Each structure stands twice: as C-alpha cells, then as structure tokens.
Amino acid sequence: MKLKVVSFKACPFVQRVLIVLECKRIKYDVEYIDLAAPPDWFLAISPLKKVPLLIVGEDVIFESNVINEYIEERYDNKMHPDSLIKKAQNRSWIEFGSSVSMCTFRLxxxxxKSKFIVELEELSNYFNQIEKVLVNEPFFNGSSLSLVDATYAPAFQRIDFIEQIYGSIYDKKRHRKVINWKNRLLDLEPLRKSTVPNIKELYYQLLWTRQGHISHFLDEETFGNRGPQSVY
Ligand SMILES: N[C@@H](CCC(=O)N[C@@H](CS)C(=O)NCC(=O)O)C(=O)O
Structure with missing residues (x-):
C-alpha cells in the first residue's frame, strides 16, 4: 500500500517528511492542496487544518515529527541512533527545531521592523544553542543522516532564501559549526527532491502574499501591487 502525503508546495513541515521518505527510498504519492482555499475533504481529515498529513490506507497521521517517527519505526535504514539516551537527545533537538521553524515563519x-529585528535576535540565540551541541560532522550525529537533520534542513533552506534578499543572518564567528552543518544539509539530494523545482520563487511569492517587513526586500516590479496581508 503506497503512502500518500498531503502537501502545500511551499511547506517546510511537509519537506521534513519527504526528506525522510527520500532517505529511506520509500515510494510515495504527493497530493498538493491550496491552503488559501483548502478543500473540504482535507478539512474533514486534518484536525489542525494543517499539512503535512500522511495517509496510510484508511488511516491519517498528522504532525510532521510524529509522521517521521512512524516512518522511522516502520521502515529500515534507521535514522535514529541506537543508544536510548542519544535517541532521546535527538528528539529534544527535533523539538528545538520546531522553535527554529516557528521563528523563521514569524520572520x-x-x-x-523592530519586531522583525527582535525575531532575528531570537533566531541568533537559537543558533548559539545549536552551536554548543554540534560536536559531530558532517551531520548532527556524524556520518549518517538523522531525523534531526531532516527537521532543520527546510528551515535552513528558508533562512538562506531570506539571507539572499536581506543580507547576513548567521554570525560567521559565533555560528561557524551551524553554518557548516546547514551548508552540508543544503547540498543534500533528498532536500532537493523534497520540494518542487521552483521552491525559491514560490517562497518569495509567499513572502509577498504575507506582506511582512521582509517583503520590502523583494523587487516590487516583479510582484506587482501590494495586497492585504494574508498568510497563504
Ligand atoms: N506542527 C505542524 C506544523 C504544520 C504547519 O504549520 N503547516 C502549515 C503549512 S507550512 C499549515 O498547514 N498551515 C495551515 C494553517 O495554519 O491553517 C507540523 O509539524 O506538522
């Protein structure tokens, strides 16, 4: 029975799941929905009205990290470490990754502008914390990819998109290991396969739809008139 992932094209949380499916070489289908006009069938099965959903036959699983734990338990090519304590620590940093993702969303x-700057400082503080625990290379646990890597890669990708229009977000001295880690993750084939090819353009279009402070760093001529703020 083939797995189905319900997705929104620019969603970083969906990407976490697709990265794990790609790493484990599991076949899956993707069904895209428009979060600006979610279909009734989706609203009926998504308790939080959010993507991703994983559909397994008649069953639905929601929340990206929970979905990833299910995939990890069900399939081979294990990504969690064997050691109980290391596995628990990985889960702690996965949880921390959700704070990083929400911070990136708020940006x-x-x-x-002043709230945007405060949020950037928050992100920088998160990087300070991550810097302290990055003792392995090239990935979070060392040579093999983990669910922690799959959690952070989509957020790092968006932070890079923001950097490309805004300027430096990482501190080259304080976040040296974080920068190395994110560069390795951004080079991964499973990350590339976890998105549509025009993800950068879609993301900038989303920034324009959201009309946040960051949208002022986009080229007005490309995006047209400013409309009312909308999340999707
Ligand atoms: N904690 C959730 C977050 C998922 C999430 O926020 N998805 C966004 C799209 S990127 C969504 O579906 N938003 C719809 C809404 O908030 O109405 C997870 O990890 O799966």
Whole structure:
C-alpha cells in the first residue's frame, strides 16, 4: 500500500517528511492542496487544518515529527541512533527545531521592523544553542543522516532564501559549526527532491502574499501591487 502525503508546495513541515521518505527510498504519492482555499475533504481529515498529513490506507497521521517517527519505526535504514539516551537527545533537538521553524515563519509575517529585528535576535540565540551541541560532522550525529537533520534542513533552506534578499543572518564567528552543518544539509539530494523545482520563487511569492517587513526586500516590479496581508 503506497503512502500518500498531503502537501502545500511551499511547506517546510511537509519537506521534513519527504526528506525522510527520500532517505529511506520509500515510494510515495504527493497530493498538493491550496491552503488559501483548502478543500473540504482535507478539512474533514486534518484536525489542525494543517499539512503535512500522511495517509496510510484508511488511516491519517498528522504532525510532521510524529509522521517521521512512524516512518522511522516502520521502515529500515534507521535514522535514529541506537543508544536510548542519544535517541532521546535527538528528539529534544527535533523539538528545538520546531522553535527554529516557528521563528523563521514569524520572520515572514511580522510587519513591524523592530519586531522583525527582535525575531532575528531570537533566531541568533537559537543558533548559539545549536552551536554548543554540534560536536559531530558532517551531520548532527556524524556520518549518517538523522531525523534531526531532516527537521532543520527546510528551515535552513528558508533562512538562506531570506539571507539572499536581506543580507547576513548567521554570525560567521559565533555560528561557524551551524553554518557548516546547514551548508552540508543544503547540498543534500533528498532536500532537493523534497520540494518542487521552483521552491525559491514560490517562497518569495509567499513572502509577498504575507506582506511582512521582509517583503520590502523583494523587487516590487516583479510582484506587482501590494495586497492585504494574508498568510497563504
Ligand atoms: N506542527 C505542524 C506544523 C504544520 C504547519 O504549520 N503547516 C502549515 C503549512 S507550512 C499549515 O498547514 N498551515 C495551515 C494553517 O495554519 O491553517 C507540523 O509539524 O506538522
């Protein structure tokens, strides 16, 4: 029975799941929905009205990290470490990754410049914390990819997109290991396969739709008139 992932093309949380499916070489189908006009069938099966959903036959699983734990338990090519304590620590850093992702999301919607700057400082503080625990290379646990890597890669990809229009976000001295880690993750084939090819353009279009402070760093001529703020 083939797995189905319900997705929104620019969603980083969906990507976490697709990265794990790609790493484990599991076949899956993707069904895209428009979150600006979600279909009734989706609203009926998504308790939080969010993607990703994983559909396994008649069953539905929601929340990206929970979906990844299911895939990890069900399939070979294990990505969690064997050691109980290391596995628990990996889960702690996966949880931390959700804070990083939400911070990255807020950077796209905050309209007030000073609040945007405060959020950037928050992100930088998160990087300080991650820097302290990055003792392995090239990935979080060393040579093999983990669910932690799959959690952070989509957020790092978006932070890079933001950097390309805004300027430096990482501190080259303080975040040296984080920068190395994110560069390795951004080079991964499973990350490339986890998105549509025009993800960067779609992301900038989303930034424009969100009309946050960051949208002022986009080229107005490319995106047209500013509309009312909308998350999707
Ligand atoms: N904690 C959720 C977050 C998922 C999430 O926020 N997905 C966004 C798209 S990127 C969504 O579906 N938003 C719809 C909404 O908030 O109405 C997860 O990890 O799966």
């Amino acid at each position: 796209t919607i905050l309209q007030d």
